[in-house]
Amino acid sequence: MNTLNKRLKEISDVILEEDLNYIKLFSVIADYKKLLLEASGFILKNDEDDQNIDTDSGKALSPKFAILCVDDIMRTKRFCLGLYKAIKKAVSEKDGPVRIIYAGTGPFATLILPSLTRFTSEEIQLTLLEINQTSYNSLNNLIANFDFSKYVETIECCDAVNYHISKPEGIDIVVTETLQKALKKEPQVAISYNLMSQVSDHTILIPEEISLELLLVDMDKSRANKTSMGNPIEYYKHVGSLYKINKKEISKYQKDFKNNQPDFEFPEVKVTLPANANRDYHNISIETKIKVYKDQELLIGESGLTFLTRITDLNSMLQTFNSVVSTYQCSKNPGVQLRLEI
Ligand SMILES: C[S@@+](CC[C@H](N)C(=O)[O-])C[C@H]1O[C@@H](n2cnc3c(N)ncnc32)[C@H](O)[C@@H]1O
Structure with missing residues (x-):
């Protein structure tokens, strides 16, 4: 050796x-x-x-x-x-x-x-x-x-x-x-x-x-969680799943994907937000969940790959959004496309 x-x-x-x-x-x-x-x-x-x-x-x-x-x-x-x-x-x-x-x-x-x-x-x-x-x-x-x-x-x-x-x-x-x-x-x-x-x-x-998950985030609690040495503080609410990539999903969409390559848009997903989301939370974010294999998972913020991606701030003085409509698009510039609906 x-x-x-x-x-x-x-x-x-x-x-x-x-x-x-x-x-x-x-x-x-x-x-x-x-x-x-x-x-x-x-x-x-x-x-x-x-x-x-x-x-x-x-x-x-x-x-x-x-x-x-x-x-x-x-x-x-x-x-x-x-x-x-x-x-x-x-x-x-x-x-x-x-x-x-x-x-x-x-x-x-x-x-x-x-x-x-x-x-x-x-x-x-x-x-x-x-x-x-x-x-x-x-x-x-x-x-x-x-x-x-x-x-x-x-x-x-x-x-x-x-x-x-x-x-x-x-x-x-x-x-x-x-x-x-x-x-x-x-x-x-x-x-x-x-x-x-x-x-x-x-x-x-x-x-x-x-998997890409939609979260409502309370930034005050998020900051408190970062500095808390003891039990984790819950700082977000999970409101829906946007997109997944795993073997099951690939076998479901592989034909459509191939027929449309390199541009393919996955079906739209609509997530309804809870009432008063804008009063109780500061922003809407995407969590990237990565299960590498079995128990080897990357948690929120543990890696650059799992930092939350902020979509939009919520303003408690303004009318809230009722839902988020999302699709994942494969293209030269792949990513999630989002539409906020009032
Ligand atoms: C994020 S880096 C990861 C490098 C290494 N696997 C690691 O984990 O440290 C991604 C690598 O994939 C290569 N790559 C990206 N798209 C590719 C493609 N379509 N075919 C082959 N390689 C690709 C890039 O050139 C780059 O070297």
């Missing part, structure tokens, strides 16, 4: 710990980022190598922004641990290698590396997809320096929204983290639909479920 692999093993052991020791995790994620930069030799030569890519299904983050994702500590932990647990289950149930597609690897394939310290290449085989050439080059260097090429079945610089899987029936896990809060701008939905509509029923999708 070379020193890079030894360091990865030590870091992974902390990231994959069941118990959460935030201070220890904070420092180990900093070590992880340092190791990833070293192992990939990632150096940006000029700004041209660091552009976001605008696709028909959303924005692909530039290498610099993709690297910043590592610092989102709880995101990195929950995704790495959730993916590890999914692999462990799949390995225990399969004769022969578990085949994993990781779409949108960024320059490091951050989410899968800890699992590579726990499984052999006879147990897992990877298909790695990344649209950005600079990130793709970096990933190739990192794989060579960790001597991980034996784990790689396929590695391609391509758009995962149009990727055609060879032997899709043998794919056991699809993982992608190409999202921002409220599923805006990035192509998480389009990538998940393309890949999951090709594989069989047993395939695990990571994250297992992302």
Whole structure:
């Protein structure tokens, strides 16, 4: 085992710990980022190598922004641990290698590396997809320096929204983290639909479920909750579900999605607000709920992906809105479209 692999093993052991020791995790994620930069030799030569890519299904983050994702500590932990647990289950149930597609690897394939310290290449085989050439080059260097090429079945610089899987029936896990809060701008939905509509029923999708929920928020109580050291203070009221992405939903809409790609609008959802919402709450917000796998979930505000997205302020002096009508739209600029009705 070379020193890079030894360091990865030590870091992974902390990231994959069941118990959460935030201070220890904070420092180990900093070590992880340092190791990833070293192992990939990632150096940006000029700004041209660091552009976001605008696709028909959303924005692909530039290498610099993709690297910043590592610092989102709880995101990195929950995704790495959730993916590890999914692999462990799949390995225990399969004769022969578990085949994993990781779409949108960024320059490091951050989410899968800890699992590579726990499984052999006879147990897992990877298909790695990344649209950005600079990130793709970096990933190739990192794989060579960790001597991980034996784990790689396929590695391609391509758009995962149009990727055609060879032997899709043998794919056991699809993982992608190409999202921002409220599923805006990035192509998480389009990538998940393309890949999951090709594989069989047993395939695990990571994250297992992302859902957008409508909340009424009391900002005074929210501030009090942030500073309260004791029991959490309830500061919002859940008023309805707007949109979900999971295996069941994908199988329900996959035909319509394909027929309308890259522009598809999911059916409208109407949420009726309680009377006096404007008197009792300060704003309407969207919560992004992320269940990575089983018990690995990201709670409100734990990650940049789960910060609340404020839709509109409510004014107690003005007439309240009676309902919110929403749809999720896949397009060059994906996201929730909302209409407030009086
Ligand atoms: C949010 S970053 C995450 C990077 C890494 N997986 C992580 O979790 O740290 C998303 C990555 O997905 C890539 N990406 C976005 N859209 C893509 C697409 N349609 N096909 C392939 N890769 C894509 C971006 O270029 C970027 O590197």
